[in-house]
Amino acid sequence: MxxxxxxxxxxxxxxxxxxxxxxxxxxxxxxxxxxxxxxxxxxxxxxxxxxxxxxxxxxxxxxxxxxxxxxxxxxxxxxxxxxxxPLDVLASNKGPLPIPVDYLKYWIKQDPNFDWKTLGYNGFENYLNESIELFRPIMGTDNPDLSQFKKLGGKMIIWHGLDDRHIAPRGTIQYYNNVLKIMGGKDYTDNFIKFYLAPGVDHCNGGDGPDKINGFESLVNWVEKKEVPTRLIAKKIENGQVTIQRPLCQYPEKTIYNGKGDTNNLENFVCQ
Incomplete structure (x- = not known):
């Protein structure tokens, strides 16, 4: 910018x-x-x-x-x-967000004095390609082939806040869709991986939306009690009180209000 x-x-x-x-x-x-x-x-x-x-x-x-x-x-x-x-990560007289700048300095270039402004017109593309080459084998998480995970009996619940200011939710959407493509479609993958999007929720938590999500509890119950999750429950808690409560529907379904009654009553929403 x-x-x-x-x-x-x-x-x-x-x-x-x-x-x-x-x-x-x-x-x-x-x-x-x-x-x-x-x-x-x-x-x-x-x-x-x-x-x-x-x-x-x-x-x-x-x-x-x-x-x-x-x-x-x-x-x-x-x-x-x-x-x-939120766009406040874009507005700073001190320069861009420190996280990618420091990653470039200390991980990619391994030079604490490197000036990001010298990257030039094609800088980001080169930066991205270098990062993939150096670190994808070590910590890459984009492999959609989860056949071994499934074979070992693994269960996975993924959720992503749609107002995340740091990590683009469309990247997670793409990953999940790649899993479906590689692993044989939703009917086949539904018994070991579920994906949910959380409206109004920022990076892992915070934001205007309900950010207290029972994902871990649902995962434990899925593994230990064989209770297969369909919807997750998301709550916004302020001063000890639940101010917003919504069901989260499994992607690509959306949470739809039926138009009647209390919007904090989970029964007034459907997944479609």
Whole structure:
């Protein structure tokens, strides 16, 4: 972003943009609760961004961020965060987020004095390729062939917050879909792997959505009591009180409100 504008977008603008996007899409799922059920389907107009205070250069820059990194031919290299995710990680006069900068310095280049600004136009593509070559054999987690895991009787529950500001949920969606493709489809994989998306939830926890999720409890019950999970239960707890409660449906199903009754009553939602 700094390369595009020579400065970060003002954080107050980014906060206002996110608020405008959530207000625009909030009631599409039938509930006005500040949570977007599926931000991956949103289409954000330039007009909305103009009204939120961005100029044309800032809009172009933000769209490039939402698009995610590409190679010199415009081919996607990886995913970006969703438009409902907090954008404050992009706004810093001190430079970009320290995590990727330090990873580049200490892991890839192994030079604490390396300046990320010397990467050049194709820098991210080279950075990504170097990272894959060096560390995929050691800690890569993208192998969708889970046949040995299944053979050994393993069970897996994956969930990802849709407002994660650090790790793009579409990457996890792609991984799960790759597992289905490699392992014979959902009917075959359903007896050892389940995947859920959590609207409004940030990186592992936090955010506006219900982030206390009974995933581990469900996994234990699946393994030890043979209780196969269908829906997970997500709660937002503030000052010891449950303020939001929602079921999480197994991907690709979505949690749909039936339009009647208390929105914290789990029985008023269906998976479809």
């Amino acid at each position: 700094q390369e595009e504008l020579n400065k970060p977008i003002d954080n107050n603008k980014l906060v206002k943009i996110r608020k405008a996007i959530i207000e625009f899409a909030d009631e599409k799922d039938g509930i006005k609760d500040g949570l977007i059920n599926d931000p991956t389907t949103l289409e954000i107009s330039d007009e909305l961004l103009y009204q939120a205070g961005l100029d044309k250069d800032e809009i172009r820059t933000l769209r490039k961020i939402w698009q995610g990194p590409t190679d010199q031919n415009g081919k996607s290299l990886w995913f970006s965060i969703e438009p409902t995710a």
